[in-house]
Amino acid sequence: MRERNVQIKFFLSPKEAEFIEKKMQEAGIRNKSAYLRKMALDGYIIRIDFTELQKFIDALSRIGNNLNQIAKVANTYGEVSMPVVHEFEAEAMKILYQAEKSIKWLYGK
Known part of the structure; x- marks a missing residue:
């Protein structure tokens, strides 16, 4: 019914x-x-358009993947090269920028 x-x-x-x-x-x-x-x-x-939030989530996922790769290299060889660390740092800064942009977008600022 x-x-x-x-x-x-x-x-x-x-x-x-x-x-x-x-x-x-x-x-x-x-x-x-x-x-x-x-x-x-x-x-x-x-x-609500969640495009910006999805970009942020995707970026966080990339950071997680990069961190896992660095940890695997460190565990395998006992060290990680500085260029790899700097590359990860640059990616993390991009993510932080995206997070800031997303938060401003969500709050209309």
Whole structure:
């Protein structure tokens, strides 16, 4: 049995229907019923772009991989060359810069 069994019908002009389709795409919602229900009940939908956060997560993953490689070399040979350490340091600085940029983006500063 359906949880939602009350049907509501209404009519739109072609322009209004097109506008709703556009708003659904902007919100990343493909289910028209879900979109209209959310808008009718709450009045708005907020879509957050996590592109910057994903870049940050990817960068952190690279740091983890680099750190594992350095640890493997250190454990295998008992030492790590300074150019490798400097390369890792440069990558870490890029990540810190990206983190700062992401935090400013998230807080709108």
